[in-house]
Amino acid sequence: MKKQLCFAIAALYAGSFLYAQNGDPKITEVWNPEPRIVTPGQTSADPPSDAIVLFDGSDLSNWEKADGKGAAAWKVENKAMTVVKGSGAIRTKQSFGDCQLHIEWRTPAVVKGDGQGRGNSGIFLMSNYELQVLDGYKNRTYSNGQAGSIYKQLIPLANASRKPGEWQTYDVIFTAPRFNKDSTLKSQGRITVIHNGVLVQNNAAILGATQYIGIPTNTFHKEKEPLILQDHGNPVSFRNIWVRELE
Numbered sequence: 177m178k179k180q181l182c183f184a185i186a187a188l189y190a191g192s193f194l195y196a197q198n199g200d201p202k203i204t205e206v207w208n209p210e211p212r213i214v215t216p217g218q219t220s221a222d223p224p225s226d227a228i229v230l231f232d233g234s235d236l237s238n239w240e241k242a243d244g245k246g247a248a249a250w251k252v253e254n255k256a257m258t259v260v261k262g263s264g265a266i267r268t269k270q271s272f273g274d275c276q277l278h279i280e281w282r283t284p285a286v287v288k289g290d291g292q293g294r295g296n297s298g299i300f301l302m303s304n305y306e307l308q309v310l311d312g313y314k315n316r317t318y319s320n321g322q323a324g325s326i327y328k329q330l331i332p333l334a335n336a337s338r339k340p341g342e343w344q345t346y347d348v349i350f351t352a353p354r355f356n357k358d359s360t361l362k363s364q365g366r367i368t369v370i371h372n373g374v375l376v377q378n379n380a381a382i383l384g385a386t387q388y389i390g391i392p393t394n395t396f397h398k399e400k401e402p403l404i405l406q407d408h409g410n411p412v413s414f415r416n417i418w419v420r421e422l423e
Contacts, residue, residue, distance in 0.1 A: 214226050220347075221278065221280070221345065221416060223278070223418040224420065226420055227278075227418040227419065227420050228270065228418060228419050228420070228421070229417075229418045230268055230270075230403070230417040230418060230419060231257060231414065231415065231416070231417040232255075232416070233252075233254075233255025233256065233415055233416070234252075234255075235252060236248040236250065236252060236257060236266070238268055238269055238270070239266045239267065239268060239269065240266065240267060240269055241264055241265075241266060241267070242264060242265035242266055242267045242303075242402075242404050243264070244267075248266040249263035249264070249266075250263060250266060250407075255415055256282070256413040256414065256415040257413065257414050257415070258411050258412070258413040258414075259297060259405075259407050259408075259409075259410065259411055259412050259413075260407075260411075261407070261409050261410075261411070262407070262409070263407060264407050265300075265404050265405060265406050265407050266404070266405050266407075267303065267402040267403065267404045267405075268402045268403045268404075269402070270402070271398070271400035271401050271402050272301075272302070272400055272401070272402075272403060272419060272421060273302070273352040273399050273400045273401075273421075274350065274351050274352050274421070274422040274423070275301075275348075275349075275350050275419050275420060275421055275422055276347075276348065276349055276350075276419065276420040276422060277299075277301070277346070277347070277348040277350065277403075277417075277418075277419050278345070278346070278347050278348075278416065278417070278418050278419075279299060279345075279346050279348075279414060279416070279417045280343050280344065280345050280346075280414065280415045280416045280417075281297070281309050281343070281344055281345075281346070281412060281413065281414050281415075282341065282342065282343050282344065282412065282413045282414075282415075283295025283309075283310070283311035283340050283341070283410070283412055284311075284340060284341065284410065284411055284412070285340050285341025286340075286341075287311070287340050288410075289410075290315060290316075291315065291316070291317040292310070292317055292321060293410075294310070294311045294315050294410070295309075295310055295311030295340065295410050295412055296309070296310050296311075296406075296408040296409070296410050296412070297309040297310075297405065297406045297407070297408050297410065297412040298327060298405070298406035298408065299346070299403070299404075299405060299406075300386070300403065300404035300405075300406065301348075301350050301365075301367070301403060302350075302352060302365075302397065302400075302401040302402075302403075303397075303401045303402050303403070303404050304385040304386065304397065304401065305326065305350075305365060305367070305382050305385065305386060306326065306327040306386040306406070307324075307325075307326060307327075307346065307348065307367070307369060308321060308322065308323055308324065308325045308326070308327045309323060309406075309412060310322055310323045311323070311337070311340050312324070312335055312337030313337045313338065313339050313340060315337075319331040319332075322335060322337075323335070323336075323337050323344075323371065324336065324337075324369060324371045324376035324377065326367065326377065326380070326382055326386075327386050328386065328387060328388070328392070329382065329383045329384075329386070329392055330367075330377060330380050330382070330383075332369075332371070332376035332377060333375060333376050333377070333378065334371075334374050334375075334376055336371040336372045336373070336374035336376060337371075337372075338372060343415070344371070344372055345370075345371070345372055345373075346369060346370070346371055347369070347370040348367065348368065348369050348370075349367070349368040349379075349422075350365070350366075350367050350368075351365060351366040351367070351422075352365055352399065352400075353365040353382070353394065355396045355397075359396035360396075361394040364381045364382055364383070364384075364394070365381075365382040366379050366380065366381055366382065367379075367380055367382055368380070403419070
């Protein structure tokens, strides 16, 4: 598919030159490859026809403990899953690389704590790169640790946080990093994040795997890895999680 697309683009540029010579509009028409058909959901939050639904509100059958040692132990209630303090992070049983991710989350309506202790969780793409989940409504913390940040790396372009107890949405476009055969980094991962309809990360280069202390590192990993949701001790809830694999 990629080779076909490259040939099509090359043909388009070549055709543009010929068009300048003879004025034939058909020269710049590309008919193949033809984009595959994907049926969109009824709303922007609904999974399209080619999406992999990771959580539809019914059960945690697509998830397990992040260490792989047992079933996910979070609570499922009212079509949402909620962190159970001390039960540990959970991960998808399926692994992903380049993807489009939709995920909805909610911090507790009853506010307890402040800063990083208030409604804290995280979404780890490829088990390594954390998109921060935090109650960011009138809650000052370090800018590269607030909601919408790539934790300890990329400051969001805006604070689009809703009030505590309200459902929030992340729509993510993620490009996985590439590694050379000798395990050195070939290209950085990149991420676009729309938080509640507001662009907060714009095709930003990820510096490396998330570190709580120290500098991000780019350590070789597989082309696809599970998605992890963090147990940070706060009863953060998630719902309507789906992903589209991108070629």
